[in-house]
Amino acid sequence: MSAASTAEAPFVAKTKVGRFTDFVDERVGGSGILREFGRKVFPDHWSFMFGEVALYSFVILLMSGTFLTFFFDPSMAETHYQGSYTPLYNVEMSVAYSSSLNISFDIRGGLFMRQVHHWAALLFVASLGVHMLRVFFTGAFRKPREMNWVVGGVLLILAMAAGFTGYSLPDDLLSGNGLRIIDGVVKSIPVIGTYTSFFLFGGEFPGTAIIGRLYVLHILLVPALILLMIVIHLFMVVVHKHTQYPGPGRSDGNVVGYPLGPVYAAKAGGFFFIVFGVIALMAAAFTINPIWNYGPYDPSPVSAGTQPDFYIGFVDGALRLMPGVINDFHFEYVVFGYTLTLNVLLPALVPAGIIFTVLFMYPWIERWVTKDNREHHVLDRPRNAPTRTAIGVAGFTWYCVMWAAAGSDLIATAFHVSLNDVTYWLRTLFFLGPVLAFIVTKRVALALQRKDREIALHGRETGRIVRLPHGEFIEVHAPLDEYKRYKLVGFESPAPLPAVPNEHGVVTNKEKRRAALSKWFFEDRVAPATPAELEAAHAHGHHEAIESGEEQKSLSH
Amino acid sequence: MGNHSDGSPNPSGTVATAGQNEVEKFQDPGLPPHRLRLADTDPKAAKRAERQVAILFGSSIFGTVIFLVAYFAIDLGHDSSIATIRTQNLLLGLGTAFAMLGIGTGIVHWAKALMPDHEVSEERHGIRSEEDRQAAVRIVDDIVEETGIKRRPLIRNTLLGAVALAPLPALAVFGDLGPRPDDKLAHTMWAPEGGKLKRLTRDPDGTPIRASDVTIGSAFHVIPEGLNELHEGKLNEKAKAVVLLMRLNPESLNPSPGRENWGYNGIVAYSKICTHVGCPVALYEQQTHHLLCPCHQSTFDLTQECKVIFGPASRPLPQLPIAIDAEGYLVATSDFKEPVGPSYWERDEHERRINS
Numbered sequence: 001m002s003a004a005s006t007a008e009a010p011f012v013a014k015t016k017v018g019r020f021t022d023f024v025d026e027r028v029g030g031s032g033i034l035r036e037f038g039r040k041v042f043p044d045h046w047s048f049m050f051g052e053v054a055l056y057s058f059v060i061l062l063m064s065g066t067f068l069t070f071f072f073d074p075s076m077a078e079t080h081y082q083g084s085y086t087p088l089y090n091v092e093m094s095v096a097y098s099s100s101l102n103i104s105f106d107i108r109g110g111l112f113m114r115q116v117h118h119w120a121a122l123l124f125v126a127s128l129g130v131h132m133l134r135v136f137f138t139g140a141f142r143k144p145r146e147m148n149w150v151v152g153g154v155l156l157i158l159a160m161a162a163g164f165t166g167y168s169l170p171d172d173l174l175s176g177n178g179l180r181i182i183d184g185v186v187k188s189i190p191v192i193g194t195y196t197s198f199f200l201f202g203g204e205f206p207g208t209a210i211i212g213r214l215y216v217l218h219i220l221l222v223p224a225l226i227l228l229m230i231v232i233h234l235f236m237v238v239v240h241k242h243t244q245y246p247g248p249g250r251s252d253g254n255v256v257g258y259p260l261g262p263v264y265a266a267k268a269g270g271f272f273f274i275v276f277g278v279i280a281l282m283a284a285a286f287t288i289n290p291i292w293n294y295g296p297y298d299p300s301p302v303s304a305g306t307q308p309d310f311y312i313g314f315v316d317g318a319l320r321l322m323p324g325v326i327n328d329f330h331f332e333y334v335v336f337g338y339t340l341t342l343n344v345l346l347p348a349l350v351p352a353g354i355i356f357t358v359l360f361m362y363p364w365i366e367r368w369v370t371k372d373n374r375e376h377h378v379l380d381r382p383r384n385a386p387t388r389t390a391i392g393v394a395g396f397t398w399y400c401v402m403w404a405a406a407g408s409d410l411i412a413t414a415f416h417v418s419l420n421d422v423t424y425w426l427r428t429l430f431f432l433g434p435v436l437a438f439i440v441t442k443r444v445a446l447a448l449q450r451k452d453r454e455i456a457l458h459g460r461e462t463g464r465i466v467r468l469p470h471g472e473f474i475e476v477h478a479p480l481d482e483y484k485r486y487k488l489v490g491f492e493s494p495a496p497l498p499a500v501p502n503e504h505g506v507v508t509n510k511e512k513r514r515a516a517l518s519k520w521f522f523e524d525r526v527a528p529a530t531p532a533e534l535e536a537a538h539a540h541g542h543h544e545a546i547e548s549g550e551e552q553k554s555l556s557h
Numbered sequence: 558m559g560n561h562s563d564g565s566p567n568p569s570g571t572v573a574t575a576g577q578n579e580v581e582k583f584q585d586p587g588l589p590p591h592r593l594r595l596a597d598t599d600p601k602a603a604k605r606a607e608r609q610v611a612i613l614f615g616s617s618i619f620g621t622v623i624f625l626v627a628y629f630a631i632d633l634g635h636d637s638s639i640a641t642i643r644t645q646n647l648l649l650g651l652g653t654a655f656a657m658l659g660i661g662t663g664i665v666h667w668a669k670a671l672m673p674d675h676e677v678s679e680e681r682h683g684i685r686s687e688e689d690r691q692a693a694v695r696i697v698d699d700i701v702e703e704t705g706i707k708r709r710p711l712i713r714n715t716l717l718g719a720v721a722l723a724p725l726p727a728l729a730v731f732g733d734l735g736p737r738p739d740d741k742l743a744h745t746m747w748a749p750e751g752g753k754l755k756r757l758t759r760d761p762d763g764t765p766i767r768a769s770d771v772t773i774g775s776a777f778h779v780i781p782e783g784l785n786e787l788h789e790g791k792l793n794e795k796a797k798a799v800v801l802l803m804r805l806n807p808e809s810l811n812p813s814p815g816r817e818n819w820g821y822n823g824i825v826a827y828s829k830i831c832t833h834v835g836c837p838v839a840l841y842e843q844q845t846h847h848l849l850c851p852c853h854q855s856t857f858d859l860t861q862e863c864k865v866i867f868g869p870a871s872r873p874l875p876q877l878p879i880a881i882d883a884e885g886y887l888v889a890t891s892d893f894k895e896p897v898g899p900s901y902w903e904r905d906e907h908e909r910r911i912n913s
Contacts, residue, residue, distance in 0.1 A: 108633055109645075177836055177852065180834070183835060188901070197738075202734060204790075204796070205793070239684060251585065254680055255681055263668050270660070270664030271665065273660040277661055283650050299799060300795060300839075304840065320853045338906065340902075341900035343833070343870070482586040486583055489583045490582075528583075529583075
């Protein structure tokens, strides 16, 4: 219904700004959008900021990256450096490296932009990873958010791709050796490896094509895909509304938080400037990737203690951990006259493959095991899902062992231990670490749940020691108010689901496997405290402690 | 009583048995009562918060000024030192940091201290309603019916075939991304040209090396004669041809049958390209006669013809057969007898062809 069709006179804005706004509103329907979103409620928690950090880092990457493209020349043509950095004066190098040096030394603010771009890239991947850990450990990937979890995983892969393609562009010694490692890995792929390498580099390594090709991927294709995924991600966040942590007044049927305008918008908008400020501070004070120290790429030299950017570290670490020869067993052999080099192929593809396959499939695995098809909008506290938390920590430990292996030489030199021993230990931890992490994490989670029960039933320790008339010392416990208590008791603790026959009355093998997994998932569990137990705890001779606690509380008011 | 106060866990049988979670649960007490902040009740505190926000915004203005001053006042002349650049970078960064953090912390402080902090609750709605689902199904059915695709399988099948094949040209056009590998990886610059053996020269200046220059325990980074004069593909050739030259006590070398003449008086030359993924094996441990790759720590033993003794490489470094020419310079008597660098699918085939 337009205003004109009603009996009232059409709305006429009084001010200039009002008339302009009205003009736009009549043509795009902004009022409806504002009505829908202007006061939309967003739950607030510090751990929800990791995703924001990732988004804001990406915006900063786009801005600083655009600046850099104005000065960077992705050509591998040979040139002699004529810029103002004297140690490299007249050295033969590629135009790409020369223009990177010019950005650093001859463009005002160029070095700052390079450092902002690199730090923002590291922060982008790191915050994505931490955000995904948060989502995993709180069970936020459950229905209806499984697909958004997958979009997040795709974003993580794209972020690493964006990082690596950008890292290689300056064509310095460090990144050139990184590319050479990639070339070695590509060549190890059976059947198509050699061709893939020649297609990637436009001939033999290093050739003259790779920087230009990576440049197009880095500034066009990969960022466009990232942007597309971000749009899908945020669209789904709006459709689903945000999850919330458990607590009094929060349920799967509501969303509790601050309205978008003004509080949430102000906090989130202000946070963009804070992220920008922190990145600027890092770029001001901490040198990152000093390419002028490395020199131009040359296939002959290499500096010791070389590391890739941190997000590629786990793959590089896996490459280091894999033994090429065990006693006289070689991991490279000849099959039907062709060379299969498993000592490169396995570590380069298998760990990353396992991590991302499990990551993508996990929501469906858990859904199948638990037969839980309900929508979940209230998060789990990690301790209240001990097996899931333990799986997550085990996976993260595995990742960290590989990541640490990428610095095995630095560990050896920093701690004055044998490099070989560091590798042997990390090889052991590669297998044992996740198992130990699983066991320890599960026990810690169960212990924390027991502690929650203890506090819910007996109150918190006040630290006040009281001597009773008959001489006994007790510590006074203060009971929780009902809101704090509900936070400790308001969770589900599912029991194992035994195998059930299907419609033909048959218990299938698949169902048996599911039941076994369900048992493994939920066998060890701590049930939330119940009102009856609280009653019993009160009746169990704790009256005095509680009363004295209450007395203490009323005195302090 | 009070046995929980000594820190021991309460033996309450917390691992529940089946059915225990059926007992009644605590009821949700609802949202906790709202607590007023100092700034809500005390006008002085509110005024103070207002001033703090203004100061933070002011510090942002200060930061912008620092940035502009650092940008225009510091001159990066043609002979500016790295210290000037670092100073400018620091000031530009600090300026930006102040400018951004001032705005950010100001807004957040404003929101937290002065804007209403009432948490509100909103109902969630189903993502999909059953009514919508049925309507959508009807629409899809109608669309499918109107196209008639179910009744006309000929149309459907030819369309599927056409759509399946249509992307093939899009794949084929990438065929010129690179040349065919052929046997390019199997050969290096060391192969004698027109019967003339290539001299071993120093990396990077290209001066030839006399056998008498190589003392026991020394190591040379070596490139083939003529590499520096190449105009096209210099790095490609260098990436395959770089060599490490070392001299050991001849007794400590144990050449296998057929390789006795590949060295000269304890001088041996090995490919510098790691057989793992191709990093330069640049570290020579003189005392232990080990070569170590700094990228992934593959370790090769010179006294066992560069056999892998540690790390991820699986193959020994290829040896370059060397001798001396009439003037006493070291020369390569042939190309490597196997492809250098990381393994690839056709590698074994190439090695057999080289040796046949």
